[in-house]
Amino acid sequence: MTWEMVFVLFTVGCMMCGLFFEIARPALIIFLTLTFFTITGIITPQEAAQGFSNQAMLTIAMLFIIAGTIKKSGIIDRLITNLLNSHDSTQKALLKMIIPFSGFSAFLNNTPIVITLTPVIRNWCEANKISPSKFLIPLSYATILGGTITLIGTSTNLIVNELMLKEGWQGFSIFTLSIIGLPITILGIIYLITIGHRILPNHKVMTEMVKEKYREYLGEVLIDKGCPLTHCTINEAGLRNLKGIYFISIIRGNERITPIKSTTIIKPGDRLIFTGDLSTISEIQNIKGIHLETNTCPPLDELKTNKTKLVEAVVSHHSSLLHKKIKDTQFRAKYDCAVIAVHRSNERIKSKIGDIVLKPGDTLLLITGPDFQKSGIEHDFYVMTHVSQNVYTKSDRKKGWISISIFFIMLSLVSFHVVSMFTAVLITTTLLLLFRIITPSEVKQYIQFNVLMIIACSLGIGTALSTTGTAQWIANKLVLLIEPFGVIAMLVTVYIITNIFTEFITNNAAAVIMFPIIIEISNQVQIDPFSLAVIVTIAASASFITPIGYQTNLIVYGPGGYTFKDYIKVGIPLSFLVMVTTILVVYVTWI
Template sequence: MNLEMVIVIIAIICMLVGLFFEIARPDLLVFFTLFFFIVTDIATTEEALVGFSNEGMLTIGLLFIVARVFEHSGLVERLVTKLLKKAESRKGAMFRLLLPISGFSGFLNNTPIVVTLTPIVRKWASEHNISPSKFLIPLSYASILGGTITLMGTSTNLVVHGLLLDFGENGFSFFELAWVGVPITLLGLVYLILIGHHMLPDYKSLIEKVRENTKDYLSEMVVIEGFPYNGETIEQAQLRNLKGLYLIEIIRGNQRISPVTSETKVYIGDRLIFSGMISTIADLQKRKGLKLDTGTDLTLDDISNGNNQLVEVVVSHQSSLLGKSIKESRFRKKYDAGVLAVHRNDEKVEGKIGDIIPKSGDLMLLIAGPELEKNLADNNDFYLTSPIANEKFQENENKGWFSLILLVSMISMVTLGFLSIFKAMVITVGILIATKIISTGEAKAAVQFQVLLLIASALGIGNVIIQTGTANWLANEVVSLLLPFGLLVILATIYVMTNLFTELITNNAAAVIMFPIGYEIAISTGVEPAGIAVLVAIAASASFLSPIGYQTNLIVYGPGGYSFKDYIKAGFPLTLIVMVSTVLIVYYKFI
């Protein structure tokens, strides 16, 4: 090992630590590490930026656009809603939910599927007096399992496919991963339906918790005679930037004003609704003309009628809110919503709402105005996990069916070998835009550029690992240490290492770091590289032990009220099932 390899290993370890502790956004941390390799001349610019032209990465960008079309068509939601209505038991509902979800996830991006179905599942569970926490982790796990069936099932498969092409290999055929994906999906579904849901708790949703303990979240003051700022703005009345309190709504007769801006005027007789540190409300009582209404019977339903509604959202990995306080992000103005509560790890985040700095996975309860849906559609800051009353799918459902037929046609062309997956998606997106099924603006908004930056940067780091000889050195060390124990042990070690990276950082970064090492091990042992590639792709996707390893786990984390131990409890048996099955199938099929 030379000095250059030592620097590469130390830099990557620092990056992994930063990703685990969420020091900064994942894409920025990985890109900064790549930038470090460039400025220290460990890698040339060409070597470092190779990921930005990777076919797998570009295909993922196109798939974001295709997924947006189906997300807005409502086809998946309507089918699952019909299936759930016919369910007569919990196991029956689980079967009717998980089987189609795993099938859809083989061909569509599983993140929007889980996002759009989470509100539907929660509504169904509430109507049948069943805790949503019994269904949401299985929903995420089923989507992950289904994503292992095809080449386009998950971004990780496409990343590894792109790496194979970069290494001069043939890449995956469309259904090559199905040799492993189908068995582990079937075994996984049997486990989830018969056993897994028994290991999950009966938790209440955040809205239900707040509804049962409204006085812990809301407080009401009445503006009475003698108020010196009658008819003046909230800013002039010094009702903004209060210590630990957040003015979320003004009730004026039958009129409800929310969100409240600095220019909103206040009058005698107004009822002022505050959230935040209710214990500090006593400070306001000292002000002339303000009276605490201790006998208020205010409920969540009182503040969520008219143009306002209660909405739950989960902060995404790509959110622009990360690193900023709610006040600094100008939340109320930007999203047309006030923050009622923030929960993290199933506990309320105490303190002044405006001073809270959101983290990915945080669950926010919002009092939303009519513009929230439009504002959320323009960015990827949140995953919406409760239904919006005025949400509408595309008016012409035929667009969804046309898109489905088009996608099936392109998949057939890829399967028959007439087109590569990249060319097929280029044609698909081109037709969708040309036929105005999706506009260029919507297509641009659908692409998650932060995800693409993360993948491209990680691919560059993977290339650095190869070019500096670090992958070769690590592979030789693994082979020399484990070869006496047999090839099965080596395969299991690669799987465990990849899976561990996935749980600690992200699936795509784990695949990119482990693939070069696995490839070198394949060359050293005479193993078919495609087999190692399948192993790495499956292991990188099979994130069942934590909410941070995979986006769909993060989406259901807050709405389900889960803790880390819930993922371990339900996910550990599934992890063992998938690992043993994958290693054995790869050993006997690909080696």
């Protein structure tokens, strides 16, 4: 081994540890790794920048726009509402849900689909007294499986296809992967509505748990007439940085003031509602004119008004809040809301709200003001509650159907090799803008820049593995170890390594890191490189065992009240089923 190979292996290992332990946002960790390789001369600036102009990455960006346009039309909401019937059994309702949306995911990015459907399914489950935990993991898994059916089903498919074309190999057609995607999707759906349905837990969701035991979450302080804090602002009264407690609302007669701002004036007779640890409230109990009320705090629903709502939100992988204390984020001012509770792995974090350091997948129960939806929340949270009743006009639905029609006309042209995939999505996006179905500001909102950053930087890291000979060294060791056991053992090994990577880093990074390795394996062993590329493509998408490996798994993690163990119990059998099916189909078709 050369020093460059040792250096690359060490740096990539550190990157993977950073991603696994979530020390920073994934996009930042991967970007810093690419920067480090560039500064140290492992790759040239030109090689580092290649990923940012990659055609597949631009295709993915435009597919985000198309999916977002269809999502905003309300067509998906209406479809799931019509499909779910209150008289259906749980299994029948589950089947009616996951079949169409695994189909949708074959052509649309599954992240907006899951974001849209989660609150709809939650509401339906609540109305029918069914645990959402029976539905939300199947929703995520079904959309992941559906994404393996076509070239545009996931960003991973497009990235691997672009890497194949760059090597001079034959790429995927739009339906090449269907020979594997369809069988694993059908088998996966059968598993989810039979064995998986029985394994899935019956968890209560965060909102229910807080409502049932609201006195464990909320306390009340009464301001008497003689209190020296009257006519002071919250900030002047020193109530912003109290140890252990966090004020979220003021009840003033029939008025509810939520969230409390620093400039809010305290008046005699105010009831200040707080969340936090009662044992730490001694520092304000000694203030004259303040009384701590026990067992008088109003139920959670009484804090709501026409302008305020109770909202559940999941901290996203790319949130600007990650690894920061809530009190350091100017939460109230930035989002016009107050945090009532934070749950992680279906357990309440019992410490002062302001001191909680946020991580991906944390579920926040918020009481929101009227400006909550205008505060740019979509980049920091997956909102799992309908903040307001969505009313979609005929114009919205018309625009949605126009978008779908244009998109599928373009896909038909791709299928008959009239235009390339890039050209098709470029034309579709241009027409959506020309017909004013979307606005330029919405385009910016729909593009998931963090995903594009991960893809672009991962391509540069893949180049580092290849140019330094690190990929060849890894391939040599794998061939030496596995070749005596035959071709199937090699396919299984490639699949398992890729799948482990995707469970703990990201699907796109896993595919890009594995690609130069399979090139070297195909050079040393008589295996069609196309078959290895297919294995990597499917394995990189088939993330079922952890909530952190795939965005949709993280989205449903908190709202379903799941624990890490739930993903392991339900995901391992499905992962095994998908792996066996994939290996058999690849072996019969391409080996």
